[in-house]
Amino acid sequence: MPLKKKASRGKFILERKAFVLAGAGLLVVLAASELFSLGWGSGTWLGRLSVKWALTIALFYLPLATLLVLLTIGLYAPGRLKRTQKRFLRIRQSLGLWRWALLAPFLIFLPWFVFYSAWGGLFIGLYFRVLLFLIVLGLVAVLLTDHTTQLIEWRSFLLAGLLLGAILVLAESFVLVTDFPFALHWSEGNRLWDYSVSFGSDRFNFAGPEPIFVWIDAGRQTLWGLPFLIPNVPIWLVRFWSALLVTVPYAFLGWAAFKPDDSKREWVAVGLWSLIFLNQGPIYTPLVLAAILVALTRRKPIWLALPLVYLAGHYAGLSRFTWRFAPAIWAVILSFGDSSLARGAIRWRDWLRAFALGLAGIWSKGLPILIGIVLGLSPFLANGNLGPVEPGGSGGSIETLQGLQAVSIHQPFLWERLFPNDIYAPGILFGLAFATVPLILLMINLIQKGHWKTVFWQQVAMVLGLGALLVVGVIASAKVGGGTDLHNMDMFLLGLVLVAAVAWEGGLVNRLNSLIRETATLRWLLAAMILIPAFLPMIEGKPLELPTPERTQFVLARIQNKVMCARQFGEVLFMDQRQLITFGLMGDLPLVDEYEKKYVMDQALSSNSAYFEKFREDLAIGRFALIVTEREALQFKEADLESIGDGLIEENNAWVTWVTTPLLDYYESVSEFKDAAVEMFMPIERDFDCP
Numbered sequence: 109m110p111l112k113k114k115a116s117r118g119k120f121i122l123e124r125k126a127f128v129l130a131g132a133g134l135l136v137v138l139a140a141s142e143l144f145s146l147g148w149g150s151g152t153w154l155g156r157l158s159v160k161w162a163l164t165i166a167l168f169y170l171p172l173a174t175l176l177v178l179l180t181i182g183l184y185a186p187g188r189l190k191r192t193q194k195r196f197l198r199i200r201q202s203l204g205l206w207r208w209a210l211l212a213p214f215l216i217f218l219p220w221f222v223f224y225s226a227w228g229g230l231f232i233g234l235y236f237r238v239l240l241f242l243i244v245l246g247l248v249a250v251l252l253t254d255h256t257t258q259l260i261e262w263r264s265f266l267l268a269g270l271l272l273g274a275i276l277v278l279a280e281s282f283v284l285v286t287d288f289p290f291a292l293h294w295s296e297g298n299r300l301w302d303y304s305v306s307f308g309s310d311r312f313n314f315a316g317p318e319p320i321f322v323w324i325d326a327g328r329q330t331l332w333g334l335p336f337l338i339p340n341v342p343i344w345l346v347r348f349w350s351a352l353l354v355t356v357p358y359a360f361l362g363w364a365a366f367k368p369d370d371s372k373r374e375w376v377a378v379g380l381w382s383l384i385f386l387n388q389g390p391i392y393t394p395l396v397l398a399a400i401l402v403a404l405t406r407r408k409p410i411w412l413a414l415p416l417v418y419l420a421g422h423y424a425g426l427s428r429f430t431w432r433f434a435p436a437i438w439a440v441i442l443s444f445g446d447s448s449l450a451r452g453a454i455r456w457r458d459w460l461r462a463f464a465l466g467l468a469g470i471w472s473k474g475l476p477i478l479i480g481i482v483l484g485l486s487p488f489l490a491n492g493n494l495g496p497v498e499p500g501g502s503g504g505s506i507e508t509l510q511g512l513q514a515v516s517i518h519q520p521f522l523w524e525r526l527f528p529n530d531i532y533a534p535g536i537l538f539g540l541a542f543a544t545v546p547l548i549l550l551m552i553n554l555i556q557k558g559h560w561k562t563v564f565w566q567q568v569a570m571v572l573g574l575g576a577l578l579v580v581g582v583i584a585s586a587k588v589g590g591g592t593d594l595h596n597m598d599m600f601l602l603g604l605v606l607v608a609a610v611a612w613e614g615g616l617v618n619r620l621n622s623l624i625r626e627t628a629t630l631r632w633l634l635a636a637m638i639l640i641p642a643f644l645p646m647i648e649g650k651p652l653e654l655p656t657p658e659r660t661q662f663v664l665a666r667i668q669n670k671v672m673c674a675r676q677f678g679e680v681l682f683m684d685q686r687q688l689i690t691f692g693l694m695g696d697l698p699l700v701d702e703y704e705k706k707y708v709m710d711q712a713l714s715s716n717s718a719y720f721e722k723f724r725e726d727l728a729i730g731r732f733a734l735i736v737t738e739r740e741a742l743q744f745k746e747a748d749l750e751s752i753g754d755g756l757i758e759e760n761n762a763w764v765t766w767v768t769t770p771l772l773d774y775y776e777s778v779s780e781f782k783d784a785a786v787e788m789f790m791p792i793e794r795d796f797d798c799p
Contacts, residue, residue, distance in 0.1 A: 125183040132179055135239055136172050142233030143168055175243075193259060200251070207251050214248050215271055219279030222649045229650045237646045245272060245639075262624050262631055266638055270377055273384040273642025274359075280387075280645040281351040287344040288654050289664055289693060290784045291685060294738075295706055300346060301686035303329055308336035311690060314699040323707035327394035327427030343691050357396045358386040361602070365403035365609035369617050378612065382605055384641040388543040391598040395431055398424040399602045402438045402469075403609070406446055410461055413439075418468040425473025430580060432477060434599040436469025437573040438606050444566040445610035454565050462569075519713045522758060525591030526582065531756060532592050536585045539594055546636035547604055551611045553629060560615030574603050588713050588758050655783045663781045664693065670734060670779060670788055671697060673798035678733030683708065685736055685786060705737065712766040713759065720766050727774040730791035734798075739780060739787045740768045 147165055151158025157165070181188055200207065218241065222228040231237070245268050252264035284292055291297030302324040304311060314320055322329065335341045335349045362382025368375040386396070401420035405413035420435035440462045447458035470478070527535040534542065554560035577599040584596035594601070616623070623630050655663070671694055674680050680697060684705045688694050703723065711719045726732070744764055745757040775789035778798070790798070 129180060129183055133176060135235060135242075136176060138235035139233065139239040140165075140169060140172065142236045143231075146230065146233075172239075197256060197259070200253075201256060211248060211251050214244055214251070215275055218244050218272060218646070219275050222276070222646055223279045223283040223651055225651065229653060232650065234647065238643070241272070241643050241646055245269060248272060263621070266624075266634055267377065269635070269638040269642045270380045270384070273638065273645075274380045276642065276645040276649070277384050277387045278355055280649055281355050282348075283652055285344055285348045285351055286652060286654070287342060288652075288660065289343065289688060289691065290660070290786065291687065292652070297685045297687040298705055299324075299332075300343070301690045301704075303332040303346070304336045304687075304690040306330050306333040306336070308333070308690070311336075311692065312699040313696045314701065316701065320699070321701045321704075323704060323710070325394075325427040327423060328392060331393060331397075340692075343687065353393045354390060355383065355387070357393050357400065358391070359383040361386070361396055361400050361403060361605060362609075364400045365406070365606055367609070367613045367617060374617065374620060381638060384638070384644075385543075385547075385605065386601060388641050388644060389593070389595045389598050389601055391595065391601060392427065394427040395424055395434070395598050395602065398431070398435050399438060399606065402435050402442065403606060405439065405465065406442055406609075407450075410464065413461075413465060414468045417465045418471060421469035421474060422472040429473075429477070430584060431599065432474040433470060434577065434602070436466040436474060437577060437599075438603055439465035439469050441569050441573045441603065442606055442610065444569045445562075445607070445614075448561070448563045448566045449610065449614050452561065452563070454563055520588050520758070521583075521586045522588055522591060523586050526586055529591075536582065536591055536594065536597075540597055540600075542640055543594060544601070544604060546633050546640065547608060550630065550633040550637065551608065553633065554611055554615040557627075559619065559623070560611050562614070570607055574600060574607065577603050588762075589709075592756075659783065663784045663786070664688075666779060666781070667736065667786065667788070668694065670798050671736070674734035674790065676733075677794075677796045679731060680734045681732040681736070683735060683737040700732075708767060709759070709763060712762040715762070715766075720770070723767075724770045724773075727770055730774070730794060733790065733794075733796070734778075735771070735775060735789040737771075737787060737789070738785055739782065740771060740777070740789075742768055742772055 143165055147157050147161030149156050150161045153159045154162045178189070203210070221231075221240070222237075231240075245265075246260070248268035248271065249260045249265040252268055253259065253261045254264075255261055286292075302322050305320050305322045306326075306329045309320060312320065332350060332353065335346045338345075359379040359382055362379035363375065365382075366375060366378045398420040401416045401423075405416050408416070417435055417439045420439075421432065424431040424435055443458065443462040443465055444454055447454050447461075467475075525531065525535065526537045528538065529535055532539060551560070555562055578597075581597040581600045585591050585594075590596050624634070654660070667688070671680055675697060679700050681700045681703060682689060682694075683703050686704070689697060689699060708723075742764060743760075745760050771789065774792060776792050777787055778790045779788040780786070
């Protein structure tokens with residue numbers, strides 16, 4: 109090696125070591141600062157530290173200082189640690205299968221600490237959690253490595269990230285499995301009621317002339333409603349089923365889309381990666397199931413693929429109109445990708461297969477929209493002109509151009525939510541970049557290096573198909589009520605997983621080990637693809653903070669007493685907490701299916717004055733003897749008042765304008781339970797009272 113090149117390489121290595129040490133030191137300092145801030149003000153034993161906090165900080169600082177010293181020696185004087193390393197490697201090899209027993213507590217520690225221990229609600233600092241994640245990640249990677257001379261292998265490091273991420277994702281969902289009778293978040297209680305109506309309508313005392321009105325799509329209602337086929341199913345079991353639905357299908361998509369390798373170990377791993385990657389949305393399960401159906405068409409005969417894609421398109425279309433074209437787009441992308449893998453070219457038969465599958469995907473739900481658009485744009489075929497759309501109106505069926513236009517513009521767009529904001533800190537665009545750029549760069553790298561050979565029309569299908577899904581997702585995320593996470597990017601994220609499955613088969617599955625050893629770029633891209641979504645549950649994760657069982661029973665009893673009294677004098681409206689009726693906690697109370705909270709919010713965001721005229725009339729005549737809803741406050745938010753509320757300014761102000769204001773004009777609060785997020789109202793002008 110020439111002297112200049114050797115000197116340049118040596119300088120680069122020194123700079124890299126300095127960068128690693130500086131980054132580790134900065135992270136330790138920031139984490140230590142967060143811990144110190146937590147303890148400061150706890151007492152007067154040492155400054156403003158109590159004895160307990162002083163000991164806690166000392167026990168935290170000393171190991172971190174030791175780690176930094178060891179890291180410095182390992183980077184700049186590795187020879188001094190060789191004897192210690194050899195001794196450790198011998199011990200690790202002697203453990204044999206006992207290593208797996210040692211792995212269990214390390215894998216369980218992070219989920220327990222964050223979601224199930226009291227510490228999880230206290231140690232919420234980002235830098236502290238990053239440091240904790242990296243320490244546990246390193247320990248798990250060391251135990252997973254099966255090498256006689258190396259402390260950590262890249263494969264073990266990546267596998268450690270997958271295992272930790274998968275367990276964290278599962279813990280994040282299953283921590284919500286509880287028998288707590290009240291809603292766990294804004295819409296959860298009424299969603300449980302929504303699900304129950306499909307198969308459990310006999311639970312309700314309802315005498316209306318029409319079926320019970322539920323504002324939810326058939327796809328989600330039937331899927332989440334399956335537990336209600338069980339008589340007297342408890343609330344914890346319904347929540348358990350929900351936790352399964354928002355996790356396990358993510359992994360099944362990976363296993364359906366990716367081709368198994370000979371040992372199936374990597375195949376199992378990509379299922380775990382699919383789980384943590386899609387959790388970044390998150391993504392509603394009906395669309396995931398539709399994607400699984402499309403994935404199952406890979407390398408299948410056309411007679412089997414056609415009904416699978418048709419079923420995927422129909423099922424997705426039942427759930428959301430914006431999903432109607434996604435299965436067709438995925439099917440075309442996969443069809444071209446598999447043709448390129450099999451023959452290195454796309455023949456006319458491949459075009460026919462792609463066309464047939466795409467048509468099957470839109471035949472039930474997407475094609476009527478396309479026909480409606482054509483009819484609306486053609487003056488010779490359309491019956492009448494496309495007129496103006498009234499604000500807040502439905503505009504008719506989405507299978508007409510006018511109806512589609514109405515649905516698209518009946519609520520305002522908040523484009524600022526695409527960028528960093530109070531609701532979703534990184535904003536949609538930056539959040540999406542963190543979630544997807546490592547995967548996209550990896551696939552581009554595989555194409556550029558010739559590891560994944562693609563053809564022109566395959567590339568066109570991928571770019572146009574994914575691009576269309578991306579644009580739709582960005583627009584949907586900017587709509588008022590959205591932008592709080594990446595769930596509206598669902599079709600795009602699922603599309604990336606399916607494209608990744610093709611890239612896996614074309615460029616990774618048979619050469620993964622050699623590429624990891626030889627290509628630094630690929631190693632770091634794989635690490636980013638795994639560690640970013642793996643750490644995501646730790647950013648805001650915390651244990652459930654619920655009232656004591658005694659307090660819960662007290663609040664429930666107070667609500668029951670008020671309801672039993674008020675029903676003697678008129679109707680009782682549960683705008684919120686309808687799951688209390690679902691699970692029989694309100695006896696045989698007659699159900700009022702009107703004015704359900706989620707639907708009311710949707711109408712408020714649409715400024716539907718006609719809807720709220722009736723609402724105000726019902727309030728004015730005192731139609732309801734009791735209204736059970738969330739806590740109300742006649743408080744408008746402003747963008748520059750950061751101390752008020754959670755940043756959902758437009759949503760809050762719409763609710764206050766259309767709901768809170770008329771409610772407080774005619775009703776007054778009679779009971780409020782902050783820890784259950786419940787407030788009850790009775791008419792101001794009433795001739796009865798319920799103690």
